[in-house]
Amino acid sequence: MAEHLLDGTPPVVLTLRRSGRARRISLRISQLDGRVTLTLPRGVREAEALDFARSKADWIRGHLDNRPDEIAVDHGTLLPIEGAPHQVVPVAGRRVQRQEGRIGVPADAVGRRLQAWLRELARDRLTAASDHYAARLGRPYARITLRDTRSRWGSCTSQGGLMYSWRLVLAPPEILHYVAAHEVAHLAEMNHSSAFWDTVERLHGPWAAQRKWLHQNGSGLHRFRF
Incomplete structure (x- = not known):
């Protein structure tokens, strides 16, 4: 290039x-x-x-x-976490603390601390969702990797490795679950054939609304700079 x-x-x-x-x-x-x-x-x-x-x-x-402006995350930022708006506020101590509508972050390295906390939350939620759908499918996956990808929300390797964007934890839970079901379905169907989409529906149920949400709103999850 x-x-x-x-x-x-x-x-x-x-x-x-x-x-x-x-x-x-x-x-x-x-x-x-x-x-x-x-x-x-x-x-x-x-x-x-x-x-x-x-x-x-x-x-x-x-x-x-017409692209939305980028947002540098700091105290005062309104940030979606699992689809719900949370205001980033200062907090005493060394730990990130989540309350209803607020996320407390120590004063130093706000973005770095909050991103690390969000990645751990994403790993917890995506592991639970992947375990659930893999059990329904009857096929295990090899591992889960989290990245800050820009071209895709998830992927599945032929060796059974699942990769997800940690920013999915910013979206409503049903969006994260759809992506997990989508990638787990690739353990059985490494394509996007009708058999693959039938598998997604069997694992997840109807998925068109979640896919549409990602197309319409997914880019907004990348506005936030940590």
């Missing part, structure tokens, strides 16, 4: 990638981090692709301007 700047104020970084499957030049703006990717079919000159991007400059900047 290569990077170029789209002139203007401020300049926009374009990430250029070539694809043997692409049939035309295309632009994609990530809803998670605002990255602008310019995809070129093989044989198309970079200059031609950059001219295409310049012709779409107003469209690119319009989409970037």
Whole structure:
């Protein structure tokens, strides 16, 4: 991949990638981090692709301007935890303390401390959900890994390893449970066939509303900077 700047104020970084499957030049703006990717079919000159991007400059900047602002987490921030808003407030001592509508965090390294606490909460919730669905499926998983992924909420390896974004703990519990059921279903079906979706429904029940919530609201969980 290569990077170029789209002139203007401020300049926009374009990430250029070539694809043997692409049939035309295309632009994609990530809803998670605002990255602008310019995809070129093989044989198309970079200059031609950059001219295409310049012709779409107003469209690119319009989409970037409409992205929600990032939020640096600190005392006073209103942060969703398991779907419920919590105000981050100072607390004495060294431990993070959760109360109804409030999350107390010691004064030093607020973001780092809170992220560590959220990751532990996410591990607890995702392990319990994965255990539940794996038992229903009748297949064990190998391990659970938590990451701060931007391209996916979860994944399952052919060796049975489950990976989740810890930010799922910010979403309502039913969203976290849907993603856990989705990934556990891959233990039986390593694809997105009708058999796979039938397995998700057997494990979880109806899932369309949860999937729609992620498409509409998932990017907002990445607004928070710890």
